[in-house]
Amino acid sequence: MESRQDITKRVEQALSGLDGIRRASPGPYFYTRLRARMEAEPPRTAWERMGMFLGRPAIALAVVLLILASNTVLLFNHTGNRKAATATQALLNAENGQAGVQNPENAYDLASNSNTAILNILDRENE
Amino acid sequence: MDERLLIEQLRQGEEAAFRTIVETWQDMVYNTALGIVQQAEDAEDIAQEVFIQVHQSIGQFKGESKFSTWLYRITVTKALDHQRRRRRKKRFGLVRSLFSAENEPVVDPADFQHPGILLDRKEHAGLLFAAIRQLPENQRVAFTLHKVEGLSYQEVSEVMNTSVSSVESLMHRARNNLKKYLENYYRKNP
Numbered sequence: 091m092e093s094r095q096d097i098t099k100r101v102e103q104a105l106s107g108l109d110g111i112r113r114a115s116p117g118p119y120f121y122t123r124l125r126a127r128m129e130a131e132p133p134r135t136a137w138e139r140m141g142m143f144l145g146r147p148a149i150a151l152a153v154v155l156l157i158l159a160s161n162t163v164l165l166f167n168h169t170g171n172r173k174a175a176t177a178t179q180a181l182l183n184a185e186n187g188q189a190g191v192q193n194p195e196n197a198y199d200l201a202s203n204s205n206t207a208i209l210n211i212l213d214r215e216n217e
Numbered sequence: 218m219d220e221r222l223l224i225e226q227l228r229q230g231e232e233a234a235f236r237t238i239v240e241t242w243q244d245m246v247y248n249t250a251l252g253i254v255q256q257a258e259d260a261e262d263i264a265q266e267v268f269i270q271v272h273q274s275i276g277q278f279k280g281e282s283k284f285s286t287w288l289y290r291i292t293v294t295k296a297l298d299h300q301r302r303r304r305r306k307k308r309f310g311l312v313r314s315l316f317s318a319e320n321e322p323v324v325d326p327a328d329f330q331h332p333g334i335l336l337d338r339k340e341h342a343g344l345l346f347a348a349i350r351q352l353p354e355n356q357r358v359a360f361t362l363h364k365v366e367g368l369s370y371q372e373v374s375e376v377m378n379t380s381v382s383s384v385e386s387l388m389h390r391a392r393n394n395l396k397k398y399l400e401n402y403y404r405k406n407p
Contacts, residue, residue: 097400097403097404098400101399101400101403103341104341104348105392105395105396106338106341107334107338107340107341107342107343107344107345108331108334108342108345109335109338110335111331111333111334111342111364111367112333113244113245113248113333113366114244114247114251114260114331114333115244115247115248116243116244116247116260116261116264117261120239120247120261121236121239121240121243123261123265124265124268124269128269128272131269147305
């Protein structure tokens with residue numbers, strides 16, 4: 091078994107493994123190979139670049155999450171509007187002496203009349 | 218030749234300027250890519266991609282940083298992208314191997330030898346490169362730029378778009394992680 095000192099010494103030696111390193115070169119005729127590749131691969135169009143960008147897993151995932159989030163927000167807003175319309179109708183009914191909404195399913199039917207109800211209130215206020 | 222003049226000539230589409238730019242900076246780009254991906258063929262591919270991008274998007278170079286800094290940034294980005302693609306391919310290959318008998322495994326460059334290493338340090342350097350592969354990306358980039366490309370902390374901070382103190386911290390953590398890896402290795406392989 092190696093002593094702790096030996097290991098430390100070998101680690102330090104390994105860490106100095108890159109001392110004095112020289113730059114590597116790509117080999118001769120790099121420019122010729124580069125030109126050949128550039129001629130073989132025409133420059134990408136803007137659409138191709140956009141496709142590649144959207145095709146990245148992180149970007150694609152972000153787009154999917156964004157769509158899901160916007161759908162969720164729209165859904166909640168829609169539900170919220172319906173509840174508000176139902177509440178308005180219930181108030182109107184109470185004002186007119188009618189019974190409140192007993193059945194929750196009917197509440198959704200009442201929502202479609204909410205605009206008319208609001209217009210009626212406005213007319214009454216104007217009178 | 219004056220760097221700004223070359224860039225201006227490349228903007229105007231002069232091929233001679235492009236050739237001069239490639240020949241001036243090809244070693245720097247190739248060596249940086251090689252330090253990160255640790256495979257000669259991949260490093261050459263990346264170096265070519267870097268110069269193709271330079272040719273196509275020289276208009277985007279505003280001259281706010283040095284041209285070499287811009288080149289380093291493109292090279293590092295492309296080399297890291299290459300590494301990520303390689304890791305994804307490796308993971309995918311692993312999953313595929315569960316369902317298929319015949320497939321080509323993605324091999325890690327386990328015994329990478331940098332051609333610029335001094336002869337008496339080859340063994341240590343090989344082990345050190347294997348340890349560098351285990352580092353997180355930021356530490357790997359900082360360590361490679363400093364040790365393989367010989368950039369100062371100031372230059373590394375400009376390439377990585379961060380402060381000098383952040384580079385010092387990255388280097389400190391990189392060195393600690395490398396020590397841990399090497400100690401482990403020597404304990405298991407006395």
